[in-house]
Amino acid sequence: MLRLVRTELAPDEAELLEAARAVAPRAWVPFSRFRVGAALVGADGVVYRGANVENASYGLTMCAERVALFQAVIAGARPIRICAVACIDAPPELGSAGRTPCGACRQLLAEHMLPDGRVVVDGAGVYTIAELLPEAFHL
Numbered sequence: 001m002l003r004l005v006r007t008e009l010a011p012d013e014a015e016l017l018e019a020a021r022a023v024a025p026r027a028w029v030p031f032s033r034f035r036v037g038a039a040l041v042g043a044d045g046v047v048y049r050g051a052n053v054e055n056a057s058y059g060l061t062m063c064a065e066r067v068a069l070f071q072a073v074i075a076g077a078r079p080i081r082i083c084a085v086a087c088i089d090a091p092p093e094l095g096s097a098g099r100t101p102c103g104a105c106r107q108l109l110a111e112h113m114l115p116d117g118r119v120v121v122d123g124a125g126v127y128t129i130a131e132l133l134p135e136a137f138h139l
């Protein structure tokens with residue numbers, strides 16, 4: 001069972017979550033109809049946004065978190081301090097399982113956040129990346 005840090009959001013977290021919700025409608029999701037928005041803030045204080053982009057060749061689909069993360073990395077914004085994610089089409093019965101970042105995104109985030117970097121999940125709460133991915137692979 002994942003340990004949630006807390007459910008109440010600090011002002012910077014709430015603001016970032018709003019940005020994630022706002023970008024989610026830009027997702028390209030003709031196959032799943034499941035729109036996800038991500039917003040990250042890095043060491044530079046700038047907000048980087050992403051939404052999921054699907055493809056008819058399904059395996060090419062790119063998650064919202066990675067769209068945002070790659071922009072932050074090439075801008076030199078490491079380490080990422082907070083990542084907010086909003087799955088605006090997730091039905092309530094999915095709970096946190098249908099809202100937290102997928103395993104691939106956790107691995108990518110772990111490389112660019114400090115272990116105590118915060119992941120704010122809409123409808124679930126605040127986690128650290130180390131809690132979402134204990135023992136991440138690092139070279």
Ligand code: THU
Binds near residue numbers: 029036051063065
């Ligand atoms: N998706 C994300 O954008 N982020 C995640 O962490 C999990 C899944 C997307 C991929 C696909 O377009 C849709 O959600 C359904 O899996």
